[in-house]
Amino acid sequence: MIEMKHFLSLANLSSKEMHMLINKGIAIKKNPSRFSSKLKGKTLILLFDEPSLRTRISFEAGMLQLGGHAITYHLSESTVGKKESPKDFSQVLSRYVDIIMARLYSSEMLAEIARNSRVPVINGMTSAEHPCQVLSDLMTICEKRGKLKGLKLAYVGDGLNNTTHSLLYGCSKSGVDVSIGCPKQMMPDSKVLAKAKEFAKIHGSKVHVTASASEAVSGSDIIYTDSWMSYHVPHNQEKSRHKILMPYQVNKQLMKHAPKALFMHCLPAKRGAEVTDGVIDSKASIVYDQAENRLHAQKALLLWLMKK
Known part of the structure; x- marks a missing residue:
């Protein structure tokens, strides 16, 4: 063939x-x-x-x-x-x-x-x-910031999901520093993380994982989150996941750690869970441009x- x-x-x-x-x-x-x-x-x-x-x-x-x-x-x-x-x-x-x-x-x-x-x-x-989502995300960041290399993207929330994994690959290969803030029981897949770190060495970027949301977002250019109920997660886990992930909610207080950061979410968003109305509807939010792209x-x- x-x-x-x-x-x-x-x-x-x-x-x-x-x-x-x-x-x-x-x-x-x-x-x-x-x-x-x-x-x-x-x-x-x-x-x-x-x-x-x-x-x-x-x-x-x-x-x-x-x-x-x-x-x-x-x-x-x-x-x-x-x-x-x-x-x-x-x-x-x-x-x-x-x-x-x-x-x-x-x-x-x-x-x-x-x-x-x-x-x-x-x-x-x-x-x-x-990968399609993150390809368009990188396009959106390039449009808004005029470049990719040298920027810092912080992802907070469930680190063990498809969007996080593709962000690790896409950012590390395009020279974007990526910082993941997530609970220890929801860290990215170890093989994905290892591969992303290899790409980062080649392309001059950094990969960092922490259990602290504020540490992850500090000084970032982009703050990104995704649904707390990942693909095929049983609905009976919603309450327990919500409790574990609440410290990673993107709200105005978290955004203060990166006052010039743009906010991204691949949608659909559950307002009041992973992000507040005050952030997703703010001037920092580029979620609709992100979706269009x-x-x-x-x-x-x-x-x-x-x-x-």
């Missing part, structure tokens, strides 16, 4: 490729009509095993705005993993479409689909990583994978 370029993890993307995609996303945002027929006649399929708003709409709209066509398919309607193997599913599906985006809980199933696909596969999100960064990604 011919080796195919996929987008499964920021760990597999070079720093040069990452910056190219960020710059391409910014160019597309400035002049979308220039790219409006680049994927004419091409078909993207979106695979989901959970309901989605931002991922689905941004990819559907992005493909249409590039002149192509998007099909959304829910795996609850499929026999994959039941009567049909992921290998057979991928082999057949990739003969019908030009590119695949899969938002799946299982990283293993995503990898199996990519291994057997004849077309590029995009990781729309798994329980382990969220999913569209532009993913259009850049589609064009790159389709070699357009």
Whole structure:
């Protein structure tokens, strides 16, 4: 089988490729009509095993705005993993479409689909990583701050989640210092952390993990948080997680430790839990620009994978 370029993890993307995609996303945002027929006649399929708003709409709209066509398919309607193997599913599906985006809980199933696909596969999100989100986050930071290298991003909350892992990869490779403030029982995956530290040495950035939210955010340029109820966390754990994570809530008091910092959240946000209204609705908040940039960064990604 011919080796195919996929987008499964920021760990597999070079720093040069990452910056190219960020710059391409910014160019597309400035002049979308220039790219409006680049994927004419091409078909993207979106695979989901959970309901989605931002991922689905941004990819559907992005493909249409590039002149192509998007099909959304829910795996609850499929026999994959039941009567049909992921290998057979991928082999057949990739003969019908030009590119695949899969938002799946299982990283293993995503990898199996990519291994057997004849077309590029995009990781729309798994329980382990969220690379599309962080690619667009880096684009947003670059827009707002004019650069990436030398900045400090602080993430506070649940450190053992997909967004944190992709932030560790993306920031360490782009020269952004990243500081994680999280409970000791919710630290990032040790393998991800070790790999991010290796990338940081190469690209001149720093990776730091602490149990202190105020220490993590001190002097940062960006303060980032995410939902406390990560993908597939049982709802009966909500109260206990809330109690553990409450010291990591992003509120006005925490923001005082970095008075010039911008606030980011990949959404959806539970106001009053991981962030207060006073922060998410403040002038420091760039969450809606961040959400919009999913569209532009993913259009850049589609064009790159389709070699357009």
